[in-house]
Structure formats: structure tokens, C-alpha cells
Amino acid sequence: MLKSELSDVNLHMEDAHPSEILEWVDRRFGDRAAQLSSFGLEDMALFDMYWRLNPKARVMTLDTLRLPTETYTLLDQTALRYGARIETFYPQMDAVIGMVDSGGFNLFYKSVENRKTCCGVRKVEPLNRALSGVDAWVTGLRRDQGMERGRIDIIEWNEEHSNYKVNPLANWTFEQVRAYVEEYDVPYNELHDKGYPSIGCAPCTRAIDPGEDLRAGRWWWESDPSAKECGLHVVSSAKPNAASSA
Numbered sequence: 001m002l003k004s005e006l007s008d009v010n011l012h013m014e015d016a017h018p019s020e021i022l023e024w025v026d027r028r029f030g031d032r033a034a035q036l037s038s039f040g041l042e043d044m045a046l047f048d049m050y051w052r053l054n055p056k057a058r059v060m061t062l063d064t065l066r067l068p069t070e071t072y073t074l075l076d077q078t079a080l081r082y083g084a085r086i087e088t089f090y091p092q093m094d095a096v097i098g099m100v101d102s103g104g105f106n107l108f109y110k111s112v113e114n115r116k117t118c119c120g121v122r123k124v125e126p127l128n129r130a131l132s133g134v135d136a137w138v139t140g141l142r143r144d145q146g147m148e149r150g151r152i153d154i155i156e157w158n159e160e161h162s163n164y165k166v167n168p169l170a171n172w173t174f175e176q177v178r179a180y181v182e183e184y185d186v187p188y189n190e191l192h193d194k195g196y197p198s199i200g201c202a203p204c205t206r207a208i209d210p211g212e213d214l215r216a217g218r219w220w221w222e223s224d225p226s227a228k229e230c231g232l233h234v235v236s237s238a239k240p241n242a243a244s245s246a
């Protein structure tokens with residue numbers, strides 16, 4: 001896709017419903033596209049939309065081996081409800097064992113460096129494997145989640161993985177997502193009803209208080225509020241050139 005074409009598509013998609021954006025993804029990339037889901041509320045709404053367009057829509061997830069029980073329950077519910085095969089990517093066990101041997105099971109509480117090491121082993125490396133097999137990946141990122149996410153485009157060329165990252169919910173609010181989930185009776189993680197707007201690994205996520213930032217419950221013990229990412233969603237700065245695929 002040419003850079004000018006990407007700009008035109010983004011302009012056109014800016015006012016589009018997320019389903020229209022997913023329809024474009026499905027038409028353009030077919031089974032070379034997949035949703036990357038952490039099974040949060042946004043991801044569940046998106047998967048429901050994607051599945052309505054294409055019952056064989058692909059969904060991938062990263063099992064860090066430290067997820068809350070409620071998330072594993074939702075994975076099972078989703079597979080049953082939609083007849084979906086959830087493509088699950090796990091960390092390399094030798095890397096997990098080496099990390100735990102040297103840092104301990106809960107090494108991430110000891111330093112930011114340790115936390116990044118753990119996210120690297122349990123998330124980023126499996127992500128790289130997952131994304132090496134797709135031309136486009138769909139995320140549930142929203143601009144009003146703030147920080148770097150405030151600058152996302154709906155469709156971005158992802159230089160790091162040489163593919164397209166698509167954010168159909170970029171313009172939606174958390175309330176719109178919740179309304180969709182209620183209207184279509186989409187299964188969701190019961191932790192959302194217990195004060196968790198954002199859900200990651202069990203030891204690194206807590207409920208938030210009213211008025212707190214929606215991502216305040218992630219790595220809450222760290223003092224830097226700009227460090228609420230784990231390396232999965234780095235905003236792309238580069239754009240495709242005329243030689244890029246798709």
C-alpha cells in the first residue's frame with residue numbers, strides 16, 4: 001500500500017463504525033489478518049463484530065502463564081460461544097525457567113528492569129512469533145486511553161513487524177464499548193465488574209478507585225505514569241513505502 005493510499009484510507013475510516021473497518025480488513029487481508037486479543041472488554045466487543053462478519057475470523061492471544069483465573073474462564077467461554085479456535089502463544093519455557101531461577105517468581109516487583117525482562121519473556125517474544133505470520137493485526141486500542149495511545153491512527157504501518165496494525169476502536173469510548181457488549185450480550189471478564197477496566201497478568205493488575213486513570217491498575221507500584229505499557233503497543237512512527245506488501 002502506498003503512503004498516500006494509507007492516508008486516504010485513514011481519512012475515510014475516521015468516521016467509520018468499527019465493523020466497517022473490520023470489513024475492510026477482512027476484504028483486504030482475509031486470513032492473513034488476525035485479531036490480537038487480551039480478552040479485555042474492547043477485545044471481546046471487537047471479536048464479536050469480527051465474527052459476525054466472518055465466523056472464521058482469526059483470533060490470537062498471548063498466554064503469559066500468569067493470567068487471572070477469570071481470564072482463562074473467558075477464553076473457554078469464547079471458544080464455546082463462537083466455536084473459535086484461539087491461537088495461543090506461550091513463552092519459551094527455558095527462558096521462563098532461567099528468569100525465575102535468577103530473579104524469583106515475582107521478580108517484577110523488585111525493579112522496572114526486572115518487570116521489563118518478564119514482559120519481554122512472557123509477552124514480547126511470543127508476540128513477535130505471533131505477528132510473524134500475519135499481514136495485519138487488529139487491536140482494541142482506544143485513543144482516550146491516553147499517553148501514547150492518544151496518537152494512534154486507525155490503520156498504521158508497523159515497522160517493527162513489517163505489517164499493518166489496525167485499531168478499529170480508536171475513536172470509541174469505554175462507555176461505547178460497554179454499551180455494545182450489553183446490546184449483543186457478549187461474554188466478558190467478570191473482573192470488569194470488580195473495578196478492573198484494564199486486565200493483564202494477575203500479579204501486575206489491581207482494581208482502580210473511582211476517578212483514577214483507566215490504566216492506573218497496571219504495574220501500580222511503579223512511580224512513572226508514562227510506563228504503563230509492556231512493549232506490545234509501541235506507536236509506529238514510520239510509514240510504508242511503495243515497496244511494502246498488501
Ligand code: SF4
Nearest residue numbers: 108118119122201204
Ligand atoms: S505483566 Fe507482570 S507477570 Fe505479566 S509479563 Fe509483565 S511483568 Fe510479567
